[in-house]
Amino acid sequence: MRFSKNTPSITISAGKLKGLKLLLPPTLTTRPTKAIMRESFFNTLGGEIVDCVFIEGFGGSGSMGIEALSRGASEGIFIERDSHSAQILSHNLESAKNRDKSLRYRIYTQDFFASADVLCALTNHAILYLDPPFSIREGMADMYQRCFEFVRNLENPRIWLIAFEAMSAEDMPQTLGKYAKIKQKKFGKSTISYYRI
Template sequence: MKNNPTITKKIIAGKFKGKTLKLPSKETTRSSKAIVLESFFNTLQFDIIDAVLVEVFSGSGSIGLEALSRGAKKIIFMEKDRDAIRTLRENIAQTDPSACEVIEGDSFSNIVHVKKRLAASGESAFIYVDPPFAYREGMEEIYDKTIEMIASLPLEMATLIIIEHMSTLELPESIGHFNRLKSKRFGKTSLTYYA
């Protein structure tokens, strides 16, 4: 029997600082590196306070829960993998479950529910998209589908779109209504911002 130690990471700042988050298995998800997380929150600074953040392909929820800890008012998590969802719910339980919503299933089809929900409340959100890196089996189309999904977002729904992706991938200057603002590289991972 193989002994699988639980992999964890901590919330870096804010009201839940120091809380330990579990990470799902490496086979199913890939956690955002601390340096990527730090850069992202340095970019947002105080804009995250009282904001809504949608974390697409959320895995353990480390981005969304960090945002919640730093003052976001609502986080919508989107995740398909069963193990990841179990871990995500355990992590949410340590913070403020009333400010979190988990949408289970395929993010590409579930984005429709998120659009309706935000339209109904008249809210705009930060959309953080961290698709599984395309070199995994069955994930070859993932970036094309991700770009189509972003292109389908109404302008008023997204304050800022952030894509965490393989550095080897060149993303277009514009996707739908949104134009590329900047791209930052951290070794094999990059963050590209659209607004």
């Protein structure tokens, strides 16, 4: 697939892929995580990202997962149901792989809510990052509730941390199944909530 020079992009900020440009899908289908939020998230995790599997549940451009790979994650798992966004995601991962041949990743072009079997099969420590479409978008009114229910039913204890990017106005639960909210950080209209076993 060919992309125009005018396709918007963002840049990996640290690690072995620092400076790598990632193309962004159209804003009608995805909403990239702001640079300040990405930086805060990875500063919060610090060395805990190293050798973890990083799962980006709503893959988009792959900016969070590729940043995680750049900073030492052992593998990236990307789930993105929109076919155009998945093509851009594949392009970004190929660019990253050209920079570092040792990168390990998988892409699943499917709905996140159909990925329970993928997550249950994980055998290494893993982090799940969820950045679903804002619930104010058309047809997305129940999106957060569906995510909450999915997390409550997660069976794999290898997923030790779940980070949830949501609208700041959303009342995030204190617990989601066996996961308890340990921290929350607000960035204007968006907030990241951290849940840990």
